[in-house]
Amino acid sequence: MTSWRSLRPSARVARRELRRGWRRSLLAVLLIALPVFVVATASVLLRTLEVTPAEAPERWMGAADAVIRAESGAFQVEQGIDPDQSASWSSKPGLKPVEPADLRRALGRDVPLVELSRGGVDVEFTDGATYADVLALDTRDRLTAGLVRVERGRLPRAAGEVLINAGLADRGIGLGDPLTVRSASGERSMVRVVGVGSPHGSQASRMMVGLPQTLPIPSGSSRSWLVGGGDVTWDDVRALNKIGVFALSRAVLADPGDAPDSIPGSGGGDNPVMVAVVGMIVAMVLLEVVLLAGPAFAVAARRQERTTALMMVCGATPRQARWVVLAMAGLLGVIAAGLGVGLGVAVGWASVDFAARTASESAGPLDLRWLELGGVALFALLSAFLAAAVPAWAASRRDPVAVLGGRRGEPQPRSGRPIIGLALLGFGAVGAIGGAQEPGGDATVGISAVPLAIGMLLVVPALLGVIGRAAGWLPFPLRFAARDALRNRARTVPAVGAVAITVMGIVALGVGNASDAAQERATSLPVMDPDAAVVSLYDMGGGAANRDDTWRRIQEAVDAEIGAGVAREVTTVPSKRRLRFDVPVRRNESSMLVYGNEVVVADRVPGSVWLAKVADREAADRVLASGGVVLFSASRSEHTEAVARARGTVQPAGEGQAKPGAVTLGAAPAYVARAGLDAPAAAIVSPALAARWSLPTEVRALEIPVALSGEREQRLTDRLYLISNDVSVMVDYSQDPITPGMVQLILGAGGGVLMLAGTLIATLLALSEARPDLATLESVGASPGVRRSVAASYALVVGGVGALLGALIGLIPGVAISFPLTSTTWLGEERPPGLPDHFLEIPWLLIGALVVALPLITAALVWATTRNRVSLATRLD
Amino acid sequence: MSGYLTFERVTRVHGQGAASVTALRAASLSVARGELVAVMGPSGSGKSTLLTLAGGLDRPTEGTVRVDGVDLRSLTRSGLAEVRRTKVGYVFQGFNLIPSLTAAENVALPLELDGLGGRESRRLAQEALAEVGLVDEAARFPDDLSGGQQQRVAIARGVVGDRRLLLADEPTGALDSQTGEDVMRLIRERCDAGAAGMVVTHDARHAAWADRVLFIRDGMVVDESASEPVDVLLAGDAR
């Protein structure tokens, strides 16, 4: 066993050689540093934005010594230092609620207490009204100092004064303005704005802070207090726990002593599925980096082969020879780790303010988790060593005499381990199929991707062998490239593997995404035209006169905002009347949508109702015109022109007695339009049919057939809220701007870059090695273009074989994951008849682009950028 | 006098079956310390094979090679490496030096590979460089040295520390005749100082520095004699 000291010459040579070839070194450093940089930046940003009580206790408790919370009915409370992070308790309804006296008794001393109450009010301003969250507390008490961040003005000091947040200030409410607030119990009172700001950590879009007498809040199931009067010790916390109260203490935060961070059996632990998924992603990224950086080290080792041979002649052991390459990896890994983590910390730190502003949060002090950062740094080192392992081993196995004599002296590579590879592929496939069959088997499928990927890598050499042997009928450049790839498996395999892994991941994600999108298309179609808004008034149970008056004022407000005559009334059947149709359709009981569970009465489909095709609308309008009914179904229905029956508990025409129970109303021509699981309406009934069936009708909605800007929508909403808080304005935002097509595009582009990188590295490496062969070819009279065509062919072989293999294997987890991902069986009863129980869509365009287009593009790129002439005099290195 | 390097009926066959080449046939020889042996023969006759076997860079198919009494056959790859860094120095026709190491570091390489401390290695390397007249060039990199200087550095490395077997495969091949003579003189000096030397050369004038000339043809040691005039041997080569 040679001592570490005897490795010094290897390290010295590595260091000097890295400096000599710094451009090449940079490539490997960047490959490794990039993922490290991304993760380090994310760690710094996330950890800094996440402000913990220990970092800034005043945000949680102001100047108080503790903040405590009593949950009604809670007992057997166990908590860690921060009860929000880790706590367990039992609850029993009907326990006597905790009062301040109980708290003082538990603490054994008289402490000042300031109660914090949360609730909500309606706020009325000049031309509108809206709902706002409320924090009521005595901001005059010095215990509250620091709890509320004031941007302008000051904190409330007297009854009738409030501080508002930016969301309310945006409504044109300024300092000194009077406001009317309407409490949950309906009492109105006047308040005056004295400040703009918000409690730390508040996510509420509209928020108001005032003294308890200004903003009275009925005490709910949970009460909170700030506690003063000196340190609240861990023993105090335990005493409070005994009476069912949770406490966050400043003194315990500062010096936890034997207070536990978290208690067993409560939240705060990491989700094992998440851990598995993150672990898998890390493993895949590691594999990818290793495969991409591996060839770079192979070049470095190849360039050092003379040096290592000379060292071996001078008596270097194989270990010492290996260490020339491994020390390079170590150095590059350290540089990459330093660069990645350093840049990550710098960029994270520099962008904290920006990120805080975007997330409308205030950042805490710079929070560097050295354990996490050390972890990613270790990742860099590990990937460098793994990437260098094979080239280092190869370097130490080379015959020095042969190398110095100008021969290659490479040990013949074995043809890989196709048996083990195939076994792993089979194992992975079985896992994927198993995962496909269990509900929630996504994790199983995800994990089975690992043996699939490794198995795939292990069959690459054998695959190259088959292709190399079958290459006889190919044109010369392709044949040369295929044979060369076979002969130099040591460097071709990682490159093909890198491409294959990338494509595998993209195809798997692509199939999953496309299938998900297919299900999305089938089940959650939009219900509203994106360029329309619907104003509707909920049933408020008030008198009809009152209602008519409210409705008139709503119409006036809408006309004032949109322009007279633009909005159209929508008539519906009151929801007390339940209609059932015998066509199997999905009836949306829980819809949040305007007409979602109502029967609309109209002689044509309202413009705000979304329909998949123009033809749908035309057909539906025809049925309505002929006195029929339009229904919606998530599945393709054959009842396109079928007859529909309706039942309801109505008063049959002509009879004096109202009949509860089902009554068959009659039949009508029907059209079943395609919809998602959330239908735009229960049905649309023509006025003629409504009259024939004696259905009562009322006007309950206004559709506005224009796209509203966010600002106009808010103004209209506020105006209408002033009239009634039973009114709502609906705009459909469900049409996500990130369409599945875009996801596929992003996947394709990301994969393209990785593929290009892998293929280019492998091609350049192959070219630099094939240089003597190519020179020989030219000297025996091959046309000068041969170098270019060989280069392009090389890219085609590496890219094409990698992409094809990756796509084939990627289909396995992709198809498998589509089962648990798009299963509709969870819908149970609600599942519309005819809806397939799972969706599978293969994104052929994406796969085609990866397997056919990208290798061709890469080859063209290589062809265009390869120099054609190579001088025989060019030195070998 | 027992030799520092001995070959006993050493045969080396490359390849197998019909394609096999016998590079060396039942060669027996011995080189003692203080002695310089020249090896001559036509191209492909097995001269380099002889040297690589002597240096433990290759293993004989049959027979025994001993260096300082140690049977190389009994050694592992690491054992052979140890023999190379402690007993054997190698000089090739060119490119003997590692370009990223200075002359002194190149000379100190076998010592450092053996785990000797940096300061001690450097001292011994300086001594060896002084013996070949290159004290001032110690800190230079190989690219800044002339071909002759590079060969002298390689010779210094060949005998640094306690290394006593100097193997040189056409060390003068890439040099002009005057510089070649200087290199041969240096090798002669090192042998006079106690090393056992074996030099492959094509040049009769360089062979004249040797105590004996080994003549090889088709892998067989044809003659091992100091008495025959060199020009007779050369005539044999031309035949």
Ligand SMILES: Nc1ncnc2c1ncn2[C@@H]1O[C@H](COP(=O)(O)OP(=O)(O)OP(=O)(O)O)[C@@H](O)[C@H]1O
């Ligand atoms: N690794 C090898 N594989 C196959 N044959 C080899 C190998 N090394 C040497 N030979 C063959 O062994 C024979 C002796 O080669 P060697 O290199 O010892 O000759 P040489 O005398 O040094 O020639 P030169 O004067 O040209 O350097 C030659 O025929 C050569 O082709």
Ligand SMILES: [Mg+2]
């Ligand atoms: Mg030779």
